[in-house]
Amino acid sequence: MTSSDLRTQLQAALGDAYAIEGELGGGGMSRVFVAEERALGRRVVVKVLPPDTGAGLSVERFRREIQLAARLQHPHIVPLLAAGDAGGVPYFTMPFVEGSSLRERLREAPGPLPPREAVRLLRDVAAALEYAHGCGVVHRDIKPDNVLVSHGSAMVTDFGVAKAVSSARLGAVGDAAGGGTLTALGTSLGTPAYMAPEQAAADPATDHRADLYSFGVLAYELLAGEAPFAGRAPHAMIVAHLTEAPRPLAERQPA
Numbered sequence: 273m274t275s276s277d278l279r280t281q282l283q284a285a286l287g288d289a290y291a292i293e294g295e296l297g298g299g300g301m302s303r304v305f306v307a308e309e310r311a312l313g314r315r316v317v318v319k320v321l322p323p324d325t326g327a328g329l330s331v332e333r334f335r336r337e338i339q340l341a342a343r344l345q346h347p348h349i350v351p352l353l354a355a356g357d358a359g360g361v362p363y364f365t366m367p368f369v370e371g372s373s374l375r376e377r378l379r380e381a382p383g384p385l386p387p388r389e390a391v392r393l394l395r396d397v398a399a400a401l402e403y404a405h406g407c408g409v410v411h412r413d414i415k416p417d418n419v420l421v422s423h424g425s426a427m428v429t430d431f432g433v434a435k436a437v438s439s440a441r442l443g444a445v446g447d448a449a450g451g452g453t454l455t456a457l458g459t460s461l462g463t464p465a466y467m468a469p470e471q472a473a474a475d476p477a478t479d480h481r482a483d484l485y486s487f488g489v490l491a492y493e494l495l496a497g498e499a500p501f502a503g504r505a506p507h508a509m510i511v512a513h514l515t516e517a518p519r520p521l522a523e524r525q526p527a
Contacts, residue, residue: 285358291310293308305319317369319364320362334355338433340408344403346403349431350366350420353365353366369429374393378416384494393426394426404428412483413463414428415490417463465501467509469485492521
């Protein structure tokens with residue numbers, strides 16, 4: 273599906289409530305559009321699961337999981353505003369946050385962030401995780417791309433999306449085949465450079481501790497200038513997380 277086709281399909285689903293201005297890009301599990309919410313005159317982000325990700329999902333189960341994440345209200349979490357489907361393609365809306373991603377900030381550096389800046393941003397992310405985990409919501413894809421930096425503070429975005437996709441896939445297969453597990457499906461959602469071993473193995477029991485592992489990888493990257501096993505192929509990264517200890521941070525930091 274072309275960008276123009278997806279935009280047309282999405283605008284038809286959104287109706288007159290939103291006016292899509294254009295596509296911001298995408299990556300990972302979603303395509304990203306910016307739109308104006310006409311009633312309030314504010315800009316919002318509309319994220320759409322592309323057809324290759326959305327295919328075979330239980331849209332209803334995806335919506336239920338997103339609704340759980342939408343209950344999160346915290347200064348360091350970008351809230352979910354609404355969710356729906358555009359002709360069977362799931363989407364969700366979020367506020368438009370002025371600023372840039374932590375990934376972009378790392379590209380600007382280059383190399384490690386100043387320790388004070390790194391610690392300040394990590395405290396914000398840790399506070400978001402503590403709150404979300406206390407509410408029973410796991411992120412499953414903590415990485416610089418999912419942390420926005422605005423006015424010197426960090427906000428975690430896409431809470432609950434990976435869990436919603438995995439649950440919706442499981443629900444769709446269960447509805448069609450009478451049951452199944454993510455492990456049986458060979459499904460693991462996340463990013464190899466930051467993925468906890470149990471998440472890479474598609475363990476259905478993966479919980480909030482996977483986020484803590486990814487948070488540790490994120491902290492390492494901010495302070496070392498790159499992730500522990502950067503430069504390797506995705507499969508090699510996963511194997512390294514399972515079998516290797518990263519190079520000590522003290523050896524990676526400049527003298």
